[in-house]
Amino acid sequence: MANFMSICTMRNLLVLSLALNLSLIMRVFYEGEKHGPRGFSAQKADRALEKAAHATQRTLVSLSSSGQDDGEKLINLDHGDPTMYESYWQQMGEKTTVVIPGWQSMSYFSDVKNPCWFLEPEFAKQVVRLHNLVGNAVTEGRQIVVGTGSSQLFLAALYALAPKDASEPISVISAAPFYSSYPSMTDYLKSGLYKWAGDARSFDKEGPYIELVTSPNNPDGFVRHSMVNRTGGILVHDLAYYWPQYTPISSAADHDLTLFTVSKATGHAGTRIGWALVKDPEVAKKMIKFIELSTIGVSRDSQLRAARILEVIINSSQNPGGPESGESFFKISYHFMAERWQLLREAVNKGRFFSLPDFQQGFCQFLNQVSQPQPAFAWLKCEDEGVEDCESLLRGHKILTRGGRSFGVGPKYVRVSMLDRDHNFNLFLKRLASIQT
Amino acid sequence: MANFMSICTMRNLLVLSLALNLSLIMRVFYEGEKHGPRGFSAQKADRALEKAAHATQRTLVSLSSSGQDDGEKLINLDHGDPTMYESYWQQMGEKTTVVIPGWQSMSYFSDVKNPCWFLEPEFAKQVVRLHNLVGNAVTEGRQIVVGTGSSQLFLAALYALAPKDASEPISVISAAPFYSSYPSMTDYLKSGLYKWAGDARSFDKEGPYIELVTSPNNPDGFVRHSMVNRTGGILVHDLAYYWPQYTPISSAADHDLTLFTVSKATGHAGTRIGWALVKDPEVAKKMIKFIELSTIGVSRDSQLRAARILEVIINSSQNPGGPESGESFFKISYHFMAERWQLLREAVNKGRFFSLPDFQQGFCQFLNQVSQPQPAFAWLKCEDEGVEDCESLLRGHKILTRGGRSFGVGPKYVRVSMLDRDHNFNLFLKRLASIQT
Numbered sequence: 001m002a003n004f005m006s007i008c009t010m011r012n013l014l015v016l017s018l019a020l021n022l023s024l025i026m027r028v029f030y031e032g033e034k035h036g037p038r039g040f041s042a043q044k045a046d047r048a049l050e051k052a053a054h055a056t057q058r059t060l061v062s063l064s065s066s067g068q069d070d071g072e073k074l075i076n077l078d079h080g081d082p083t084m085y086e087s088y089w090q091q092m093g094e095k096t097t098v099v100i101p102g103w104q105s106m107s108y109f110s111d112v113k114n115p116c117w118f119l120e121p122e123f124a125k126q127v128v129r130l131h132n133l134v135g136n137a138v139t140e141g142r143q144i145v146v147g148t149g150s151s152q153l154f155l156a157a158l159y160a161l162a163p164k165d166a167s168e169p170i171s172v173i174s175a176a177p178f179y180s181s182y183p184s185m186t187d188y189l190k191s192g193l194y195k196w197a198g199d200a201r202s203f204d205k206e207g208p209y210i211e212l213v214t215s216p217n218n219p220d221g222f223v224r225h226s227m228v229n230r231t232g233g234i235l236v237h238d239l240a241y242y243w244p245q246y247t248p249i250s251s252a253a254d255h256d257l258t259l260f261t262v263s264k265a266t267g268h269a270g271t272r273i274g275w276a277l278v279k280d281p282e283v284a285k286k287m288i289k290f291i292e293l294s295t296i297g298v299s300r301d302s303q304l305r306a307a308r309i310l311e312v313i314i315n316s317s318q319n320p321g322g323p324e325s326g327e328s329f330f331k332i333s334y335h336f337m338a339e340r341w342q343l344l345r346e347a348v349n350k351g352r353f354f355s356l357p358d359f360q361q362g363f364c365q366f367l368n369q370v371s372q373p374q375p376a377f378a379w380l381k382c383e384d385e386g387v388e389d390c391e392s393l394l395r396g397h398k399i400l401t402r403g404g405r406s407f408g409v410g411p412k413y414v415r416v417s418m419l420d421r422d423h424n425f426n427l428f429l430k431r432l433a434s435i436q437t
Numbered sequence: 438m439a440n441f442m443s444i445c446t447m448r449n450l451l452v453l454s455l456a457l458n459l460s461l462i463m464r465v466f467y468e469g470e471k472h473g474p475r476g477f478s479a480q481k482a483d484r485a486l487e488k489a490a491h492a493t494q495r496t497l498v499s500l501s502s503s504g505q506d507d508g509e510k511l512i513n514l515d516h517g518d519p520t521m522y523e524s525y526w527q528q529m530g531e532k533t534t535v536v537i538p539g540w541q542s543m544s545y546f547s548d549v550k551n552p553c554w555f556l557e558p559e560f561a562k563q564v565v566r567l568h569n570l571v572g573n574a575v576t577e578g579r580q581i582v583v584g585t586g587s588s589q590l591f592l593a594a595l596y597a598l599a600p601k602d603a604s605e606p607i608s609v610i611s612a613a614p615f616y617s618s619y620p621s622m623t624d625y626l627k628s629g630l631y632k633w634a635g636d637a638r639s640f641d642k643e644g645p646y647i648e649l650v651t652s653p654n655n656p657d658g659f660v661r662h663s664m665v666n667r668t669g670g671i672l673v674h675d676l677a678y679y680w681p682q683y684t685p686i687s688s689a690a691d692h693d694l695t696l697f698t699v700s701k702a703t704g705h706a707g708t709r710i711g712w713a714l715v716k717d718p719e720v721a722k723k724m725i726k727f728i729e730l731s732t733i734g735v736s737r738d739s740q741l742r743a744a745r746i747l748e749v750i751i752n753s754s755q756n757p758g759g760p761e762s763g764e765s766f767f768k769i770s771y772h773f774m775a776e777r778w779q780l781l782r783e784a785v786n787k788g789r790f791f792s793l794p795d796f797q798q799g800f801c802q803f804l805n806q807v808s809q810p811q812p813a814f815a816w817l818k819c820e821d822e823g824v825e826d827c828e829s830l831l832r833g834h835k836i837l838t839r840g841g842r843s844f845g846v847g848p849k850y851v852r853v854s855m856l857d858r859d860h861n862f863n864l865f866l867k868r869l870a871s872i873q874t
Binding site: 079081082083085086089090092094095096097098099100101102103105106107108109110148149151152155159181184185188189190191192193263267268269270271272273290293294295296297298299300301302305308309312 | 533627
């Protein structure tokens, strides 16, 4: 036990030291850019930064592969908890801090002149600025509706879009593999307004329906469009992952009802803030009514915090590496995701036991370069014929994932979070490698 | 116009000056208590403080009655927006401030070891401390479930208590006058699990039911117990107003499922935080599941803020007037409410047009004195035979209230918020007086 403790401590110190290295490297580049000769290009800094990040992460990986993993620790990659982003926000320091005095934001009302009376004007302003900057969604002519995460907005959308006096509940569908919570969220209250009707690909019922289009898709990461092509369909676009670190931004989304969430965009899941961009004011009004009835508005504190976070991201993108703005959030996150996907593909390609989806690269308008899709989840398939249930296999190696059945497909698939902290991600890679040998 | 502006400015200056007086008076007493001879009792300071607060408020009232009300301003006393409390929190200064760095509370999870994994341990700790201090609820042997306001917890309770495989939805009832949102919150999703069944007094359907007991009651302020006395009933106690400023604390509530909310306890409505004390762990588990499915947890930022606010209140009660703790929140709020109710009763008693409920005083264990019920809402009745609809009458005088029909009774009644800012409350009194003359 004493021996184990001493190994742990040494290892922790090493990890700490490596993390410090990374931070120092970043500082050197930041200082270099600030004080360096004119013409020291941002791209150059980016590439160097990328290499340095790679080198450090590889060392971390080799460290965790060097026999330090005692195999006892449970790695929970079932949820998409975006704790990977913590290190970026730590590096950004005090400019990310929000200060709320006891007498601020006490009233229920954020803005009595806005149909969405619980929407903080500062949050709405930063949402519009961010979309204009990234180019991933049209905000003009849209009502912004804020929600307690995008889950609440998904339910608000069902409520708003379902006919109130129909003889039976409207069908809610999505193409498999679909987000695993859609069926239970739709059906848990046995609503007479809407009802889960399964895979959009096999949907053949007459009459109106609501189709959920998640793009890039959770769990598999592919860009998606509506699968059912007939009249009477109402579309809800869940674009939680349509950000430059996960997928090329090909054009500004211009749909009737689009959902976004802070948790996947910036990593602030605990803040519980999402937003919808809604074209039809009557639909927006009903969504607002839903939020009134279910939670009488949305935390003003969280909206203020989210506004600050979005503002920091915008500044970091508009003036990357500047003394006030810090390193570009989307570029750093893109590099981190690229590195993780490269390491994962290397680990998977060492054997024939697993496979991953292949994506087509595309031109990202925001990054102004060709970029690879690198989703927030890995949609891993157990190719080995002896394995029926991939989730059980991984659980046997103390890796918690979510099995394919939850997403409407077979148990050969699992969804694995790519957004956990470095330590867990690296342990995961090591255990994947050990399964294949 | 120029003349009007100059009056306004003078009036504003006067109000400002009076507010400053109040603050100075409080400071004098606070200093007196800190530096005065031993034996200068807290009660003495309390009484002087109370008188000073009365004097200032009366001057404010006479000021607003002196012809400065142009009659054009709409006073919205329809909602129970607790903005009255802002002045207390302003006086308390920086100790009430919460500071949240960008890298804090990013994960979905607050406490993986707690069945309620989204409950911030610090918030839970302050909830228990507060109940122990005030003596208004038993916390031992209870699971605390945090919610996005008590609205979400009310819905979570319906979900948790309704049988999942019944042939028809369970009846949900409450004795009229009942909280106006209960019927719409219960029925808006046309749930197959539960259904609004109206006034508990006339409920005679066989089989199980859920009875909502709000005590003190919203809208009329009376202490309540279950109205239906037979087997098969499940009780949900909404004790949002069971705090010393509104009603005598006679004993610690010891029910199966009890709801509280920060908005009515401390005035922080925009924070959207409520909590439930739940005896049966299985019921608590289902409530937690509801919150997972509807919003994937509760804002961690708001919980951290609420924890700070509760801590400040506890300190102010344990060491009132101390240099670090400030004036006792509950005592000051009690005095403010007492003053408002006295002014309102005076205004109503000037004529025979209106009436108010009569309450029995009781001994408050927390204040250690006999105290009067002084509810957060005034349940006003138009006694005049010529008035059919009290809400319409008041709307004609640009006072927005909520009419009796919303609460399951007749239109002779209206509910009026007693928790608005001074200016609006005083305008309301003035207009009430003008209706009676």
